Amino acid sequence: MSGLPRPFWWLWTGMLITSAGGFVLPFLAIYLTGQRGYSASFTGLTLAVFGVGSGIASLLGGVLADRLGRRTVLLASEALAVTGMVVLGTARSEALVLVGTLVVGVGLNATRPARAAAVADLVDEADRPRAYSLLYWATNLGFSVAAVTAGSAAEHGFVILFVVNALANLAAGAVVYRWVPETRPAPAARGAAPDGGKAVRPAVAVHRDRPFLVLLGSVLLLGVLFQQPLVALPLTMTSDHLSPADYGLAMMMNGLVIAVLQLPLTRLAGRLRPEAALAAATAVTGLGLGLTALVHSLPGYATTVVIWSLGEIVVWPTCMALVAALSPPHAHGTYQGWFLSVWSAAVALAPLLSGQLIEAFDTAVVWAMCLVLALAAACAHLLLVRLRRPAPAAVPAPEGTDTAAL
Numbered sequence: 001m002s003g004l005p006r007p008f009w010w011l012w013t014g015m016l017i018t019s020a021g022g023f024v025l026p027f028l029a030i031y032l033t034g035q036r037g038y039s040a041s042f043t044g045l046t047l048a049v050f051g052v053g054s055g056i057a058s059l060l061g062g063v064l065a066d067r068l069g070r071r072t073v074l075l076a077s078e079a080l081a082v083t084g085m086v087v088l089g090t091a092r093s094e095a096l097v098l099v100g101t102l103v104v105g106v107g108l109n110a111t112r113p114a115r116a117a118a119v120a121d122l123v124d125e126a127d128r129p130r131a132y133s134l135l136y137w138a139t140n141l142g143f144s145v146a147a148v149t150a151g152s153a154a155e156h157g158f159v160i161l162f163v164v165n166a167l168a169n170l171a172a173g174a175v176v177y178r179w180v181p182e183t184r185p186a187p188a189a190r191g192a193a194p195d196g197g198k199a200v201r202p203a204v205a206v207h208r209d210r211p212f213l214v215l216l217g218s219v220l221l222l223g224v225l226f227q228q229p230l231v232a233l234p235l236t237m238t239s240d241h242l243s244p245a246d247y248g249l250a251m252m253m254n255g256l257v258i259a260v261l262q263l264p265l266t267r268l269a270g271r272l273r274p275e276a277a278l279a280a281a282t283a284v285t286g287l288g289l290g291l292t293a294l295v296h297s298l299p300g301y302a303t304t305v306v307i308w309s310l311g312e313i314v315v316w317p318t319c320m321a322l323v324a325a326l327s328p329p330h331a332h333g334t335y336q337g338w339f340l341s342v343w344s345a346a347v348a349l350a351p352l353l354s355g356q357l358i359e360a361f362d363t364a365v366v367w368a369m370c371l372v373l374a375l376a377a378a379c380a381h382l383l384l385v386r387l388r389r390p391a392p393a394a395v396p397a398p399e400g401t402d403t404a405a406l
Contacts, residue, residue, distance in 0.1 A: 003127050003130075004127060004130070004131055004134075005122050005123065006179075007122055007180050007181060007183070008119060008122050008123055008131055010175055010176070011115055011118060011135075011180060012134055012135060012138055014074075014171075014172035014173075014175045014176055015115065015135050015138045015139060015142070015172075016138040016141065017142075017168050017171050017172045017175070018078075018108075018111075018142070018168050018172045019138060019139045019140075019141070019142020019143050019145075019146065020142035020143075020145045020146055020149075020168065021142075021146065021164055021167065021168020021169070021171075022142065022146045022150075022165060023146055023149075023150035023153065023160075023162075023164045023165045024085065024088070024089075024104070024161050024165045025050075025108075026146065026150060027150060027151075027154055027158070028046070028047070028101075029047065030154075031158050031161070032046060032097070035158050036097075038094070038097075042094060046097060046098060046101050047101075049098050049101050049102050049105070050101045050102070050105040051105070051344070051347075051348060052102070053101070053102045053103070053104070053105025053106045053109070054105045054106075054109040054344055055109075055341055055344040055345065055348070057077075057105065057106040057107075057108075057109040058109050058112060058113060058337055058340035058341040058343075058344050059113075059337040059338060059340075059341040060110065061077065061109065061110030061111065061112065061113045061114055061333070061337055062113030062114070062117065062333040062334050062335070062336050062338065062340070063202070063203075063333065063334050063337055064110075064114075064333070065113055065114040065118075065332075065333030065334075065336075065337075066117070066184070066202050066330060066331055066332070066333040066334050069182045069184045070114045070115075070117050070118040070121065070183050070184055070333065071118075071176060071180060071181065071182040071183070072182075073111070073114035074111055074114050074115065074118070074173070074176045074180070075173055075176055075177060076110075077106075077107050077108075077109075077111040077114065078107065078111065078169045078170070078173030078176070079107070080103055080104075080106055080107030080110070081103075081104060081107030081108050081111075081166075081169040082166045082169045082170050082173070083103055083107070084101070084102075084103030084105075084106075084107050085100075085162050085165050085166040085169065086100075087099060088100030088101055088103075088104055088162065089159060089161075089162030089163075089166075108169075109340075109344075112336075112340050113333050113336040113337040113340055114333060115135070116132070116320055116323075116324070116332075116333075116336040117183075117184075117332035117333035118180070118183045119131050119132065119324070120324035120327070120329075120332040120336070121184065121185065121329070122183055125321075125324070125325055128320075128321040128325070129266060129269070129270060129274065129317050129318055129321040130266055130267075130270070130317075132316070132317035132318075132320040132321050133262060133263065133266040133313075133317035134263075135317075136258075136262065136317050137258065137259075137263065140255060140258045140259065140262075141259065144255050144259070150164075185329045185330055200328075202328075202330065202331035202333075202334035202335070203334065205327075205328055205331050205334075206334060206338055209326060210387055211384055211388050212323070212326045212327070212335065212338075214380050214383055214387060215319070215322060215323065215326065215380075215381075215384060216338060216339065216342050217380060218282075218377040218380040218381060219319060219339060219342050219343055219346070220342055220345065220346050220349075221346075221373045221374075221376060221377040221380075222282065222285075222315060222319070222343075222346070222377055223342070223343045223344075223345070223346020223347055224346050224349060224350045224353065224373060225285060225370055225374055225377075226312065226315075227346070227347055227350030227351065227354075228350065228354060228366060228367075228370055229251065229254070229289075229305070229308070231350055231351045231354050231355075232354045232358065232363055232366045232367070233247065233250075233251075233292065233301070235358060235363055236292060236301075236363040236366075236367075237301060239362075239363065240296045240297075242298060242301075246298050249298065249302065250298060250301040250302045250305050251305060253302050253305040253306050253309065254305050254309045254312070257305075257306055257309035257310065257313070258309060258312070258313060261310070261313060262313050265310065265313045265314060266313070266314070266317065269281070269314045269318065273385065274318050274321055274322050274325070275322070275381050275382065275384040275385045275388070276381075276382070276385070277314055277318055278314070278315060278318045278319065278322065278378075278381045279378040279379075279381035279382050280314075280378075281310075281311040281312075281313070281314035281315045281318065282311060282315060282374050282377045282378040282381060283374060283375065283378045284307065284308070284310055284311035285308045285311030285312060285315060285374055286311075286371045286373070286375055286377075286378070287307060287308075287311075287371070287374075288304050288305070288306070288307030288308030288309070288311065289367055289370035289371065289374065290367055290368060290370055291303075291304045291307065292304045292367045292370075293363070293364040293367035293368060319339065320336070322384070323335050323336055323339045324336070325388075326388070357369065
């Protein structure tokens with residue numbers, strides 16, 4: 001596609017490789033319990049350790065990307081992921097399993113803010129939503145491939161999963177090493193603010209940035225929302241006497257919608273201010289999730305999945321583009337790290353909240369709350385229209401559009 005620099009496409013290629021080669025995580029619980037004979041409680045602890053590593057890496061990876069460079073963090077993260085895969089695949093004790101899982105969690109997730117920051121460095125503001133949308137599309141395409149091929153590979157031995165995953169991360173690191181340059185702004189640019197003054201340290205800039213803090217609050221709500229199809233939807237469908245296979249068929253619509261409509265919907269959303277596009281997409285997401293309380297058949301559930309998937313397509317890349325638009329050039333990594341760490345916190349929080357609601361009431365209350373939270377998040381996005389700083393005069397935009405427009 002025109003308008004995007006060549007290094008971006010190498011970053012995109014690396015993302016596709018690691019996603020398509022992500023064989024281990026989808027089958028880690030099965031491997032630990034079925035192949036290694038560990039208890040369900042230890043398996044849960046192992047997955048929790050992975051979550052802790054992921055959360056730490058999301059924030060730390062962004063900070064280090066600003067201090068050491070995007071390329072440095074990307075290469076170190078891929079090396080950590082390969083090392084973790086080797087340790088985890090050969091571990092013969094619970095301690096080594098936990099260590100390997102922690103290293104894998106850090107390695108796989110520290111790349112995310114560094115890659116997002118590199119995209120912000122490389123791509124013009126007007127093209128960033130399209131760039132982040134392409135990364136999101138590659139991620140989902142790769143995961144779809146991995147889910148199918150990893151299942152077949154596991155039938156020939158789980159060691160294959162670790163080998164393929166390690167090779168995928170090694171290949172992605174080689175792509176970065178060979179074709180992706182360092183994109184971090186030069187020291188002079190990092191030390192100067194747009195008005196010519198001294199730039200504020202990234203950590204300080206985050207806490208002083210009211211629009212960004214509002215966005216983070218909405219991201220916390222969005223993270224809770226998008227976990228409900230994984231947490232509450234299986235329980236809801238089971239209560240209607242539908243099978244796990246039916247749940248799989250309903251969720252398959254999510255992958256199909258993303259694969260087919262991700263790029264066209266991104267172009268359509270590009271006609272709106274990013275805040276407005278995000279508000280509209282959040283409202284659509286809330287509508288789809290809220291309607292789940294009213295359906296009781298497989299076609300009904302599949303329809304609601306299609307509706308909230310249409311919102312998901314726009315929400316994720318638009319959020320990342322807004323984060324990049326709000327952050328100073330010297331703080332792209334830190335801002336993306338905060339965004340991803342808040343999302344990770346929401347992922348951990350969602351099962352706790354929905355579990356309490358389901359136990360106290362029923363699943364219908366969860367879906368009603370999803371609609372309420374979505375509307376609250378959409379209002380926060382509209383508030384951003386008023387709070388956002390005006391774009392610098394040096395970056396003009398076509399009349400009637402925002403400089404960060406999709």
